[in-house]
Amino acid sequence: MSATGPLSATQSLRDRVDPYAERPTASPARFLYGLNPLAKIAAPLPAMVLLVFVRDAATPLAFLALSYAILLIGVTFSGRLAAILVALPAAAAVVGLGFSVWADAARVDQSVVIWQIGSWTLYGGALEVGLATGLRIAAIVALTLPVGLSTTGPDFVRASVQQLRVPYRIGYTALAAFRFVPRFGYELDVIRQAHRVRGAHGGRGPFAAIARWFGYIVPLMAGAIRHAERVALAMDARAFGAHPDRTERHLVPFRTRDVVFVVLFWAVSAALFWALFPWGLA
Incomplete structure (x- = not known):
């Protein structure tokens, strides 16, 4: 298998579930x-x-x-x-x-x-x-x-911050929170594929479905905690909230x-x- 195969498949999956991906x-x-x-x-x-x-x-x-x-x-x-x-x-x-x-x-x-x-x-x-x-x-x-x-979500937040003077602490914090939703979808899809490869919680019926969902909870919560820590560290490293305004890289005039x-x-x-x-x- 080529080295770019899994990467391209992962990129395609992320773009499919991520509403904030580039249009x-x-x-x-x-x-x-x-x-x-x-x-x-x-x-x-x-x-x-x-x-x-x-x-x-x-x-x-x-x-x-x-x-x-x-x-x-x-x-x-x-x-x-x-x-x-x-x-x-x-x-x-x-x-x-x-x-x-x-x-x-x-x-x-x-x-x-x-x-x-x-x-x-x-x-x-x-x-x-x-x-x-x-x-x-x-x-x-x-x-x-x-x-x-x-x-897209980022364009709406940028326009609100730039034209409506919404404090960037509120706008980008809300954007980071909404960003968790597609991330959860991507993580859940990866966990499902991993369980399917290992043959975990197979079978049909309501009890097998309940067992599968309980098997998703722990790795999904662990992934959410890791992602929250990375987001917090990234925002802290960029001095988020230290100044009254920030320079915008992408303008929405x-x-x-x-x-x-x-x-x-x-x-x-x-x-x-x-x-x-x-x-x-x-």
């Missing part, structure tokens, strides 16, 4: 990757707040379509993106049906009857209210996807294109609210 190079047309994370948060935030107060179905549907258009243009298309784009409307439909069941029938009993079981009746008005609520939730979630699918994106998004959002004017339907 692969994308086409320049995928513009969301080049925007400041704060711009991608500030742009949809007013629309997300206003969507809480709308009651119609057309307005959240319009913002859902807007978010889908931005995602299809601005980020690299992948299987995960396709799954999200399909799952979100399905989840909205399920949530909408759930809310329609809990709607007050006394307020919609003048509408058409959709379904009746004994003394319980599902009215068309209740279904309309429930689906509008599900669409509203889906639209708010969809507006968070551009920043979630095109931003707020450029003109970020301002243009925010202004355009606000303008489109205002146009949609003005054209649909959902508050007049209440």
Whole structure:
């Protein structure tokens, strides 16, 4: 076996479970990757707040379509993106049906009857209210996807420290804490492979699964303690917290294109609210 084989396999595994790994190079047309994370948060935030107060179905549907258009243009298309784009409307439909069941029938009993079981009746008005609520939730979630699918954790922390003046002691400490999550995933995968090679805790069934998980706890905790010690020593060696600010190696500037994106998004959002004017339907 070549010397680079295990190393490349380990690197591939780490990249697969590490959300803070370097993002692969994308086409320049995928513009969301080049925007400041704060711009991608500030742009949809007013629309997300206003969507809480709308009651119609057309307005959240319009913002859902807007978010889908931005995602299809601005980020690299992948299987995960396709799954999200399909799952979100399905989840909205399920949530909408759930809310329609809990709607007050006394307020919609003048509408058409959709379904009746004994003394319980599902009215068309209740279904309309429930689906509008599900669409509203889906639209708010969809507006968070551009920043979630095109931003890494370190870039968000750097932007918060550099533009929002968040103390770096808070930002980078939180980043180090979140960094433990993918590290645990990587360590757990290595421990599983080692147990599989040694044939430890084999077999099927619930008792074998419990035995396997108990066999993971001790080495996983030992690895977590070692990793915490290394992080603490590395931060102490770099005089973390000794000065009021630190020199940034990687800058995440707020450029003109970020301002243009925010202004355009606000303008489109205002146009949609003005054209649909959902508050007049209440």
